[in-house]
Amino acid sequence: MLNPALIDLLACPRDDSPLVTDAEQLKSKGGQAVYPLLGGIPFLFAEPGVALDEWRGRYHARLQQVAEEIRRLQETLARDDLHALTRKRLEDSVSALTVHIDELKTLLEPLDVTHLTADHTTYLALRTRLPEDQGLETYYANLHRDWCWGDEENARSSELVQAALAGHDVGKLLVLGAGGGRLAYDLHQAASPELTVALDLSPILLLTAKHVAAGETVSLTEFPIAPRDMASAAVPRELRSPESAAPGFELVLANALRPPFRPGSFNTLLTPWLADVIGASLADQAARWNQLLAPGGQWVWFGSHAYRDADPVQCLSLEESAAIIADAGFSEPEITEAEIPYMVSPASRHGRRERVVVMRMTKTTDVAAPARHVALPDWLVKSDLPVPSAEYFRVQAAQTRIHAFFMALVDGQRTIGDMARLMEEQRLMPAAEAEGTIRNFLIRMYEDSRGYSTF
Ligand SMILES: C[S@@+](CC[C@H](N)C(=O)[O-])C[C@H]1O[C@@H](n2cnc3c(N)ncnc32)[C@H](O)[C@@H]1O
Known part of the structure; x- marks a missing residue:
């Protein structure tokens, strides 16, 4: 049962018309566009069928890849020249990967892959279709940081954003690129917004967030980048939240560049660790976020400020970012900086410290809506157009x-x-x-x- 307060804010990502619920799905008012719920989360991509097929494809490919990894390990285990410790490590890996397949199947059951049968080789041939930068388990490590060992990092992030918001009414809060959802959850619990909507495009992240925010425990193996020792190569973890989320904590699967909301729906918008990875110019983002905010609403940028782009114009300095934001109908950003730990898993030798940026700005004027974001050309999305x-x-x-x-x-x-x-x-x-x-x-x-x- 979807929260009526959320439905009131939703708009069709194709034609911006209001959405209504109809049994287990959402529909545009005219009924032309139908959007499913994935494990109870509104799946509001402009072409839901294509997006669902893509995620199913990535899921299926990942299962095949893990199965292939297990097969190769077993092949290696057949050798008789392995050191006893090496043999143990490989046997442990086989067990952990076997468990991981079951974990993925349980968590991603709503993606329903039964009709997909392509084998590993086919997926390798098609890999250009699956962007490397957003595979099924991209940002998977964030889930363990968010809901298992990341207390210090999570607390520091939440404190910094709360400090920026101090003295300003949060009202309805939208978190774009919410990832595993911890910061959105912490703000929801601490700042008591009227409603918190956490949006991301990754099913594995939001499905986990949905379970833990409901007070459930999710079992997910952590595979650290640089394991401290043999036992740290694959660590069984139990992911859970400190307590169930207060009412009004909502999740939406969608592309932030096609935000499925009515204009002016939110009073506060947060983009944590998003603006420099989302793949759209900051001017374009600022104009889009401006549209989503009610008059006098605020935008908080939080996270790294690290622009890397083939186009030198887009490799922005902090000063340029602040100026671009102010030109898009916002006040001069109030900027604070702080150094915080970042992804420091107790099981890994790898971990960072980041000098993060918090920018808070108020919407001062409406700006013209940018053109609708097009991720793929029509001939790729539709099956009946010639491939140029x-x-x-x-x-x-x-x-x-x-x-x-x-x-x-x-x-x-x-x-x-x-x-x-x-x-x-x-x-x-x-x-x-x-x-x-x-x-x-x-x-x-x-x-x-x-x-x-x-x-
Ligand atoms: C660097 S991660 C940050 C995650 C989270 N905010 C955190 O701080 O842990 C970027 C997040 O943005 C999401 N993302 C990237 N592009 C997106 C888009 N176009 N629409 C929605 N989410 C997007 C990714 O799935 C990922 O969860």
């Missing part, structure tokens, strides 16, 4: 043909020298030149293949 023959695709196609030719030469017998002579016989390249080219190509294939096969 772009220059990039033509180059890729030519490269793929050359790669296929090289790969066809690999028969388990030929040497690099044999292949180079064949290239010369076919008048494709002089043998001396072909040798280097083939070697470089095979080095790349060999390095790509490491982790998937043994030579």
